[in-house]
Amino acid sequence: MAAGIASVIILLVTSGMGHRESNPRRRLATGVRGRVPALFIMGDSTVDVGNNNNLITLAQATFPPYGQDFDTHEPTGRFCNGRLSVDYLGTCEPSASSQLARSTLDQLFSRMILFLDSIHVIYESLEYRVDIDDLLLVTDPDPDPPYDAATYLGLPLIPPYMLMNSTTDISKGVNFASAGSGILNDTGTIFGEYISLSQQLEQFLVVKQRLKVEFGAATASRLISGSLYYISTGSNDFINNYLLPGNPHLDIFPDEYEQLLVSSYSDHIKVRQNTK
Numbered sequence: 001m002a003a004g005i006a007s008v009i010i011l012l013v014t015s016g017m018g019h020r021e022s023n024p025r026r027r028l029a030t031g032v033r034g035r036v037p038a039l040f041i042m043g044d045s046t047v048d049v050g051n052n053n054n055l056i057t058l059a060q061a062t063f064p065p066y067g068q069d070f071d072t073h074e075p076t077g078r079f080c081n082g083r084l085s086v087d088y089l090g091t092c093e094p095s096a097s098s099q100l101a102r103s104t105l106d107q108l109f110s111r112m113i114l115f116l117d118s119i120h121v122i123y124e125s126l127e128y129r130v131d132i133d134d135l136l137l138v139t140d141p142d143p144d145p146p147y148d149a150a151t152y153l154g155l156p157l158i159p160p161y162m163l164m165n166s167t168t169d170i171s172k173g174v175n176f177a178s179a180g181s182g183i184l185n186d187t188g189t190i191f192g193e194y195i196s197l198s199q200q201l202e203q204f205l206v207v208k209q210r211l212k213v214e215f216g217a218a219t220a221s222r223l224i225s226g227s228l229y230y231i232s233t234g235s236n237d238f239i240n241n242y243l244l245p246g247n248p249h250l251d252i253f254p255d256e257y258e259q260l261l262v263s264s265y266s267d268h269i270k271v272r273q274n275t276k
Helices: 024-032 085-091 099-113 116-125 197-215 217-226 235-242 254-273
Strands: 008-013 039-043 228-233
Touching (some): 085 228, 197 217, 197 254, 228 235, 235 254
Parallel strands (some): 039 228
16 A cells, blocks of 8 residues: 555546446546536545635635635635636536646546555445446546546536525535545644534535435436545645644554545445435
8 A cells, every 4th residue: 555645536426337438538538528417525625615714723715815816816715826626627618628727637637546555445345346447537648638637527616515505506516625624533623623524424415405305306316326526635634633743643553544544534435325
C-alpha cells in the first residue's frame, strides 16, 4: 500500500457498471455523458463550496482574495480564487470547454490513480464484482476530444447543503463537503465546527427524502441510482489529526493508521451504497 494517504478522490457511477467497452475513454463516455442526472459531492476543503460559511470555525474562505476570479468576483466559501475542479466537472460543456478547464480536469483525473490498492481493498471487502476502471475515472495521458473530462456533465453549479432553502433546486445534486473534515469523525476539531463525513452522509439522507417528496419515490430512486458521487477526503486525517501533538491515535504506527482510514472509508462507502 502507498505510504501515506494524502487524499482519496473517488467518483462512483452507480449506473451502467456492468457495461464494458474496449476503449476505456469510450467506456467512460458511454457510462457518464448524457446519463448522469445529478452530482453529489462530499469531502473537505478541496470541494467545499460554502458549507462552512456560517459555522464557528477557522476553516472558512469568506474573505478576499478567495473568489476574486470567480464568476461573481466575490468570496463564496470556496478555498480557491475561482472555481473548483468539481465546478468544472459539473458545468463544462463541449462548446464552452476552455483550455484552463481542460488542464484543471486533466490534473484532477491524474490524481485518481493514487491509492488503487486501498480502493481495491475497499471494494473487495464489499464484494463488488466490478472492475476498478468502472469506478475510477482515469483519463488518457493525451485525451482526444470528445472524451476529455470537461465535456461530460453539463450541470449547473452544485449548491452547498448548508446554504439551501425550500426553493433551492436539488434535482441536479447537492454539495455536502466541509473544510477541515476527514475520513475519521474526530478529524477537524482543531478548527472548530465542521461537518464530518458521517454527518454529510446523514445530510444526504435528508436530501434523498426531500427528493422523494418533490418528485415521487420512483423518480427520486432513478435520480439517486443514476447520479455521480464525488468524494474528496483524507489529507486532513494526516495533516490535522495524526501529525498533531497529542492526537488520539499516537499509540498506533502509520501503517496501522492507514488501515484504520481504509476501514473507516469502507464503512462510509457501505453506508452510501445502502442509501440508494
